[in-house]
Amino acid sequence: xxxxxxxxxxxxxxxxxxxxxxxxxxxxxxxxxxxxxxxxxxxxxxxxxxxxxxxxxxxxxxxxxxxxxxxxxxxxxxxxxxxxxxxxxxxxxxxxxxxxxxxxxxxxxxxxxxxxxxxxxxxxxxxxxxxxxxxxxxxxxxxxxxxxxxxxxxxxxxxx
Numbered sequence: 001x002x003x004x005x006x007x008x009x010x011x012x013x014x015x016x017x018x019x020x021x022x023x024x025x026x027x028x029x030x031x032x033x034x035x036x037x038x039x040x041x042x043x044x045x046x047x048x049x050x051x052x053x054x055x056x057x058x059x060x061x062x063x064x065x066x067x068x069x070x071x072x073x074x075x076x077x078x079x080x081x082x083x084x085x086x087x088x089x090x091x092x093x094x095x096x097x098x099x100x101x102x103x104x105x106x107x108x109x110x111x112x113x114x115x116x117x118x119x120x121x122x123x124x125x126x127x128x129x130x131x132x133x134x135x136x137x138x139x140x141x142x143x144x145x146x147x148x149x150x151x152x153x154x155x156x157x158x159x160x
Contacts, residue, residue, distance in 0.1 A: 035089035037139045037151035041082050041120065046074040046153060054141065054149035056095075067150050068103045068138065077158035080121040084155070087115050092141050095148060100138040102129050109144055123155045133157035 034054030038047040052067035053059045059067070078084060088097055098109040099116060106128065110116065122128050123135045134156050141149035 034149065035091045037089070037092065038087040039076055039137070039153045039155075040085040040087070041076055041078050044076060046076045048074050048151055048153065050141075050149045051138075051152045052150045053147065054151075056148055058142070059147045059150070064147050064150065065103075068100075068136070068152070070152060073136075073152045073154055075154040075156055078120045078123060078155045079158045080119075080124055082120045083117050084120050084123065085115065085117050086139060088139060088141075088151075090114055092139070092149065095141050096143050097139055097141050098144075100140050102131070102136050103138070104129050105140075106137075124157050 034050040036047050036049060038045055051070055051073060052063060086099060093110070093112055093114045096109045096111040099106045099118070101123065106118070106122070107116065122130075123137065124130050124133065134154060137153050137155050139151040140147050141151075
């Protein structure tokens, strides 16, 4: 009986050690999540990790342009009379960030500021480069001549 109990205990110990090793291996293979950016309109909001980059390395112009063409992005409805609020994690704010409207800067780059508000009507106004009832808005991390991350959202006009 003792030999049988001993063998069972040994098998359990080996199985437990194997499970722990496999778990640690899986955890080491996981990527660290990128910082989050959030767009809020009224009581609705969407948050996302970086669409491209977000790891502190500069993106090439080609990678940035490809990222701006990405179709798989979060959407939020915007009543043009509402205020659109943008929020970024402090690590994005520490590196400087700006809001892009259809790939073009909408505001001056900000640093050490995690929050920005813009009237909803801006995102559907041709004067600011908007076209139709849907607008691509991106948060670009990095200075004027460099991008290290891009968080993109689609703003859909909500008339009612």
